[in-house]
Amino acid sequence: MVKLSKSARREERLGYLFISPWILGFLAFAAFPILASLALSFMHWDIYASPSWIGLDNFNRLFRDPLFYKSMKVTLTYSAMAIPLGLVIGLLLSLMLNLKVKGINFFRTLFYLPSVLTGVAVSMLWLWIFNADYGLLNYMLSWVGIEGPQWLKDPSWILTSYVIMSxxxxxxxxxxxxGGLQNIPEQLYEAAKIDGAGMYRRFWRITIPLLTPTLFFLLLMGIIGSFQVFTQAYIINGRGGGGPDNAGLFYMLYLYQKAFKSFDMGYASAMAWIGGLLSLVLALIVYATQNRWVYYEADETQGRKAVVK
Known part of the structure; x- marks a missing residue:
């Protein structure tokens, strides 16, 4: 073991001192609740009485619960619709925001601002937009002679509504x-132009491959975020309901119902672990495939590949 000098030990102690707030916060507000929920998943606890050990009963009940499968289906369906759509539209929007035109910084700020607004306020706004009787969306559809659907009141439209909201x-x-677009070296496009590559070929052979690290990150965050949909579903479905025919019963919403309406904390803890493990598995699958489609290096040869010989 290498013996540290006095200054090195002092620097090490200062390092631990500076990160101690994060460590204490993690232990108090993350590590302890995680371990506690793991223990509770093997217990029956209704808050009023002391927890009692029941082994795997919570998990056995969980896998026989039709609403568990319903909530999982709703969440996975939403993920399959919202994540790709958000990535595609986000990419198209970024291409427009990357144009070198006057006042572009204003539009960048304008398009980014909605993403920092609070979930409750945004949910109330969309609740009005999707109102079947006097909502903005159906009112605008009436201008072109289209009778809008019931949206949040119709089981066949409620998930579509949430995808639009996303x-x-x-x-x-x-x-x-x-940010990814602006990190792509201009010389790659210049090399491709010299070799005769058109705009669409440059886009598919240079822009898309070199944006895959950003795409990879957003895909992972989208998978994790889709299993955390709660606020908008809670507000729009009427403070914790599942909507018509439970078509809006997201996984986190059902977990909330079990924990804070039924006070079945052991069952809710088992749900939390199953949901967390499933999102982890999906994230690991994406992570394991990154070597096949994510490119981290850019050089002039990437520009040369923009031309099909």
Whole structure:
């Protein structure tokens, strides 16, 4: 073991001192609750009485619960619709925000602002927009002679409504894509132009491959975020309901119902671990495939590849 000098030991102690607030916060507000929920997942606890050990009963009940599968289906369906759509629209928006035109910084700020607004305020806004009787969306559809659907009152439209709502924060994706676009060296495009590559070929052979690190990050965050949908579902479904035919019963919303309406904390803890493990598995699958489609290096040969010989 290498013996540290007095100044090095002092620097080490200062380092631990500076990160101690984070360490204490993690232990108190993350590590302890995580371990406590793991223990509670093997217990029955209704808050009023002391927890009692029941082994795997919570998990056995969970896998026989039709609403567990319903909430999982709702969440996965929402993820399959909202994540790709958010990525595509975010990319298209970033291409427009990357244009060198006067006042572009104003539009970048304008498109990013909605993503920093609070979830409750945004949910109330969308509740009005999707109102079937006097909502803005159906009113605008009536201008072109279209009778709008019931949206949040119709089981066949409620998930579509949530997907549309998710686009409210697409400006955050666009700003991250914009950062990726501005990190692509201009000489790659110049090399491709010299070799005769058109605009679309440069886009597919240079822009898309070199944006894959950003795409990879946003895909991971999207998977994790889709399993945390709660606020908008809670507000729009009427403070914790699942909507018509439970078509809006997201996984976190059902977990909330079990924990704070039924006071079945052991069951809710088991749900939390199953949901967390599933999102982890999906994230690991994406992570394991990154070597096949994520490119981290850029050089002039990437520009040369823009031309099909």
């Amino acid at each position: 686009l409210w924060g697409v400006g955050g994706n666009a700003i991250l894509f914009l």
